[in-house]
Amino acid sequence: MTAVPVPRQRDIPAAESGQPGIPQQPLTLLVIQDDPAGGLTVPEILDTDGQRIRIRTARNLTEAARLLTQDVHCILLDLSLPGAGLGSGPARVTATAVETAGDELATLRQVLRIAPRHAVLVLTAEADAERAAEAVRVGAQDFLFRDELDGRLLSRAIRYAVERKRADIAQYKLAESKLRAQENARLERGLLPTPLLEGSDIRFAARYRPGRSRALLGGDFYDAVRTPDGTVHAMIGDVCGHGPDEAALGVELRIAWRALTLAGLSGDDLLATLQQVLEVERPCDEIFATLCTVDISPDGRRAGLCLAGHPAPLVARTEGPARLLPYEDSGPALGLLPRARWPRRQVELGSSWGLMLYTDGLIEGRIGTGRERLGQDGMVEMINRHLDRGLAGEGLLEAAVTEARSLNGGELTDDVALVLLARG
Known part of the structure; x- marks a missing residue:
């Protein structure tokens, strides 16, 4: 399809909360795609309150890691992004890339490693629904089809992904706290x-x-x-x-x-x-x-x-x-x-x-x-x-x-x- 540029990135003020996944200010979306023209058909994104969702773009994971600051709430990863390394070209092939050769979701797995506390959405073609579902099983919060994407759908998906990630983190912390309490209780019996x-x-x-x-x-x-x-x-x-x-x-x-x-x-x-x-x-x-x-x-x-x-x-x-x-x-x-x-x-x-x-x-x-x-x-x-x-x-x-x-x-x-x- 014909690519339409995403909104131009502008300076992003520092987040007040410093907690990814807990939006206390307008949401910030990090888009990872290799097409410089952009693969989104959305000229502007507004959240449910009518506020503009700020967008950052990265062509590869090296740029993504640099732009992945605490005020980013959600990542939109294009599954068509080639390669699993932190960049492009032979010089950028990493040990992780070699280990994951042949893994269709290798790039997603790397994103989840470098951004374990951020919500992640994946973007793919409708014909690739099976891989999109597998991406959710691997750890993404949701998937979106390019041909069906519009501003309202993307806004809702971002909000849902952020809230779901926050719930997942809270559930993980609760389980971790229970395990720690059980272990401490066993040690306490000896003390x-x-x-x-x-x-x-x-x-x-x-x-x-x-x-x-x-x-x-x-x-x-x-x-x-x-x-x-x-x-x-x-x-x-x-x-x-x-x-x-x-x-x-x-x-x-x-x-x-x-x-x-x-x-x-x-x-x-x-x-x-x-x-x-x-x-x-x-x-x-x-x-x-x-x-x-x-x-x-x-x-x-x-x-x-x-x-x-x-x-x-x-x-x-x-x-x-x-x-x-x-x-x-x-x-x-x-x-x-x-x-x-x-x-x-x-x-x-x-x-x-x-x-x-x-x-x-x-x-x-x-x-x-x-x-x-x-x-x-x-x-x-x-x-x-x-x-x-x-x-x-x-x-x-x-x-x-x-x-x-x-x-x-x-x-x-x-x-x-x-x-x-x-x-x-």
């Missing part, structure tokens, strides 16, 4: 264990909040078990960093701690073995972990405390306000010093008490808009206020995290883990 405290009169509560966006796990970890002699062992730790490698290392250290504790190790021997595990499993030598362990005697009246570069726990007794346990003579974080030692300190608890273990994500949040941090003193004051209100267990931990977030003016950037053991 947030069920304490093994059967037969003990000690109550257990925990609260965990990861610092990474959209994550369910971070580098903090904790656990609690009761050994056959009636001793209750609990720990909390923090791997430096916030990525998935640190989260995985936290899970490994937590599992190793449980296994070693059930095997009878405690105190310095246990921490020395955990350091060996960390040194073998960490992704680089700069990674270290802080740890706090407590072992509570079978009668529940005293505990052994070991600190490896970790903040000291908080203890609350009936006869006075909550206060920090002594942290003098604590040892270094795991992974910092070879052949380090971690002294075990004996602590008297009494008959009725609460013991809170925590990671530094709770105390490093800011207070208001300044540079001041909550700190351990601010945390002690905060916990005492909540205790005076009668809060206990998970309610106390939830209130502490909520207030820390409020003081910080939003989400805390570091992981936060809290463990509360209580008796009486």
